[in-house]
Amino acid sequence: MNACAGIFAVSCSGEQPKEARTLQRERQLNQFLAGVERRALRFAEIAVRDRDEALDLVQDAMIKLARNYSGRPEEEWTPLFYRILQNGIRDWHRRQMVRNRVMVWFGRSSAPEDDYDPVAQAPDPMGRTPDEQIESTEAMQTLERAVAELPARQREAFMLRTFEGLDVAGTATAMGCSEGSVKTHYSRAVHTLREVLGEHWQ
Amino acid sequence: MKKPLDEKELTTQAKTLFDDSVERLDAATLSRLNQGRQKALQETRDPGSAGEWARWVPAGGLAAAAVVAVVVWQGVPVEQSAPAAGTATDFEIMLSEDSLDMLEDLEFYSWIDTAGTEPSGDVG
Numbered sequence: 001m002n003a004c005a006g007i008f009a010v011s012c013s014g015e016q017p018k019e020a021r022t023l024q025r026e027r028q029l030n031q032f033l034a035g036v037e038r039r040a041l042r043f044a045e046i047a048v049r050d051r052d053e054a055l056d057l058v059q060d061a062m063i064k065l066a067r068n069y070s071g072r073p074e075e076e077w078t079p080l081f082y083r084i085l086q087n088g089i090r091d092w093h094r095r096q097m098v099r100n101r102v103m104v105w106f107g108r109s110s111a112p113e114d115d116y117d118p119v120a121q122a123p124d125p126m127g128r129t130p131d132e133q134i135e136s137t138e139a140m141q142t143l144e145r146a147v148a149e150l151p152a153r154q155r156e157a158f159m160l161r162t163f164e165g166l167d168v169a170g171t172a173t174a175m176g177c178s179e180g181s182v183k184t185h186y187s188r189a190v191h192t193l194r195e196v197l198g199e200h201w202q
Numbered sequence: 203m204k205k206p207l208d209e210k211e212l213t214t215q216a217k218t219l220f221d222d223s224v225e226r227l228d229a230a231t232l233s234r235l236n237q238g239r240q241k242a243l244q245e246t247r248d249p250g251s252a253g254e255w256a257r258w259v260p261a262g263g264l265a266a267a268a269v270v271a272v273v274v275w276q277g278v279p280v281e282q283s284a285p286a287a288g289t290a291t292d293f294e295i296m297l298s299e300d301s302l303d304m305l306e307d308l309e310f311y312s313w314i315d316t317a318g319t320e321p322s323g324d325v326g
Binding site: 022025026029030033034037038039041042051055058059062063065066067070102136139140143162163165190193194197198 | 227239241247
């Protein structure tokens with residue numbers, strides 16, 4: 001029986017060897033992940049308010065994408081990656097809730113630190129003055145706090161649409177909901193943030 | 203009172219700040235991201251190699267939670283229910299027929315108790 005017969009006819013005809021295809025796929029995936037990893041980290045960091053936890057979440061998302069979806073068309077990777085990351089963030093919040101309940105039961109508080117400041121110590125690559133850096137850092141902290149206080153689904157919709165620039169369809173895929181829900185969550189998030197941040201940013 | 207930002211202004215400013223914070227990530231963090239990416243890429247060459255042990259983390263967590271639950275479940279009620287159990291046992295003893303017989307011979311037992319505490323010379 002000819003190996004290239006039947007359903008394999010298309011994939012076998014005039015194609016590169018498997019090894020070359022794997023290498024090419026790996027290169028594409030590397031390029032994709034390198035392009036998305038920094039933003040994904042900050043995305044997760046705003047959601048969980050902890051850099052180490054965010055790094056773990058991003059790494060898990062990258063591994064799951066490579067393991068389960070690297071064979072999917074490249075244009076699907078972005079919403080798929082953010083969907084995996086979102087699921088990881090939700091699981092993280094669920095675990096935190098259980099942990100907090102247990103800690104309260106044992107009479108200990110595990111509330112996050114209020115003085116969390118992920119970027120304050122980082123050097124400024126844009127060569128701005130310390131005053132400008134402080135101003136930008138403070139504005140970002142205000143934004144992070146306001147975004148973090150949004151209900152989870154509103155936060156996801158706002159961050160995916162605004163920070164990642166996903167369209168409504170891509171955001172719906174990433175959030176695992178309908179496009180109508182995305183519009184509703186996003187609209188409510190914007191409404192809240194306009195009021196909260198209007199006080200600080202004008 | 204200041205008026206709320208309009209949507210365009212809000213999203214533009216938020217995106218600028220977010221992009222700025224992405225650019226300011228430190229070298230150590232970028233290095234860890236790179237390591238994570240290399241592990242993920244390893245998955246395309248050798249599926250299942252990265253984080254194989256991590257698949258057992260949820261099971262381990264459940265097992266640990268079960269142990270904690272058992273310890274808590276068994277630990278707390280023991281302290282609270284011990285007096286209740288003792289009281290119930292006392293009632294059972296008091297209401298048993300033997301105990302009622304004992305009440306009838308109360309004078310006899312009282313005499314034994316008194317005799318037992320007196321010096322042995324007085325008894326004999």
